[in-house]
Amino acid sequence: MQYDFTAEQIAWRDEVRAFLKDNATEALIMETLEIGNEGKGPESTKFMAALQKKGWWSLAWPKEFGGMDRDPMDTWIFVDELEKAGVPMMPLTVTSVAPTIMRIGTEEQKAYWIPKIAKGDIDFALGYSEAEAGTDLAAATSKAELKDGKWIVNGQKMWTTMAHMGTHVWTIVRTEPDEPKHKGLSMIIVPLDAPGVTVTPIMVWPGLRTNAVFFDNVEVPEAYQMGQRGMGFYYAAMALNFERLSLGSIAMAHRSFKLVVEVVKEATFDGQALKDDPWIRERVGRIQMEIDAARLMTLETAWALQGGGMPIAESSMSKIYASELTQNITDLCTQILGMSGQLHFSDKSTLGQGWMQWLYRLAPMFAFGGGTNEVQRDIIGFMGLGLPKPSSKKLVKPGTKS
């Protein structure tokens, strides 16, 4: 048993750090705060181009698709360093959609879509949720009918982040209305510039933009339906599984915490050095302790993936732990910063770059987004601990008469 990185992994981490030292500019970090770590602005476009040039864009892709075939531990190290540096995360097009196409697409579909994604010509927004189908994704009612070799798509998607900047939406729609709800959905790609697509902004609390996307008799080529018909729900789950490495990451909160620690080392309020305040010392220690635990939980997910496993319960634990810890970290650190803790990152007077105030507003989303923590707790129960699945059927206690 060992917890240390190997010499190769340390060398890889240092290589990523050296790259970030040159490319994680102040302008990029500020832009990331303004538009979110999934956003696309001039600085992030430059940064992504630099990643592409290094070949890191398709870091974890198999070599046959032009990737570097880096293993999950290397990928974890890469994602961790990116988040700690405060730069944008890798687009879900690359880390989630592309690997799914590689698994479910026909040879023609792979040959058509993967090279375009690799070049950065295609950028997907994810169209899963609907107004009445959030956590209950299988309740989606947006539909597509096949007519004369074309899919006619109608309906509405919610929380479609990136739809105002992407080229296509990767979406699940009901194609088999007579099948049970989980088996009636298919995965379809809809070009965002197709006639009948309308994207309207939804602004959320941290000042970021997401979207509602409306489909009104949108015509899509038959070949844009991916994998088997009726399997869309499972493909969406597969795509989400590819996100598991970044789901429970604590790196962004860790980075912000380190900036606050620097403030604590230097600042004096009411004549007392913050670092001498027992209340602050206890809390700083507690946060670091919990960050240490959270990092190990995500590392275990990477380690299990490395061994060929699918650590579903482990990544659910990671997600719950990190999302709830992030809320606590932002809350405590905002208080530690005192009156300055309420300042926006764009304010010149702010201490610790204002990350904590921004994260404070973003943090609730980590707990209800990406599969609510309630659902994650259910997953831990039945997939991790072998507890019975929640059921709506009336059960009969063994040994009793029905």
Added chain:
Amino acid sequence: MHPVPTDDQEAILHEIRKFLTKSVDADKCMAWEKEPGSAVSALKSSVAELGWFGYSAPEDVGGSEAGFVDLSLLYEELGRGLLPLQVINYMRGVQAVVDLDPKCSLLNNLTTAEKTICLSFDEEFNRLPENYDVKIEGDAVYGRKCYVLNAESADYHLVAAKEKGGLSLVVVENKDLKFQPLKTMADDSQAHVDYSGAKVIARLGDAGNGKEAFDKMWLNQRLLALSEMLGSMFCVLDTTVDYIKERWQFGQPIALFQAVRHQTADMATTVTACRHLTRQAITRTVAGTVESTEVLSALAYVGQAYKKVCWAGHHLHGGTGFVVEHPMHWHSERAQSYCIRYTPEAPFLKAITAKLLD
């Protein structure tokens, strides 16, 4: 013991709630946020007509002479109804003057809102009056105050500053002051202010002798913050309970899921604890019957609990409560802003511990 408002108080609260429901909604709040000062323009005169600016001020300066308990119930409703912070902060300014000098002649114009006043106390790295750097020399104020709410728009600034080795409380006009506007979480019109010889136009108490009066006034500000927080929590809880009954997932209202019910039950339990702590702290302060940690416990607990209730509300609303059009974020922003300004946990926990151990 009678831990709930009387029938008379309930009747008044009903009227206050009616006004706020009619005058403040999410669409209006969104519009007010886009145009600084518009909330005050829209509401100032009707709030003045209701007598809220001078709610506890003496009648001869235009006040309604309400007691502090009634005032605190008004503030509960302001928190519940999300009266814009700019308006509340002007009300707080008047209340501070009432607490410091109820006979102050400026109150005649402040209670009618013909003039407005802001509170200028904090400094960049000093919150305790004994550490202030801002000074009064002759009849002028010198130095820099920070995080001043409504600093740019208020007609007057009530400044706490060092003088003659002690603390003085003075009023200066908003004339030739230099401002550094701040962008804050609650979008509540704060600024740093430079007073380079701003002339004192009124004194609230004797020169250098204001520490005791300041502490009493500031305690009242904190207690009113507790009331606002409590009212806001009532609203978050009610909104969340309504939402989980309406929101269906997996073929049923999410209120039927045990995990959701338990969180709502925890919210309700926390709000109940806050209700008792807040109202006890206020009524016993007014009655002069504080024996030990009653006020300190309220100040340490309620703010932290407020944030937890707001976060649970956010969580149970999911994406619906995360959009800027939904009121939930205004409650959450106030939660942390109020904790930082009025009820930081650490000093009150330390004070409780000191009472027990020292």
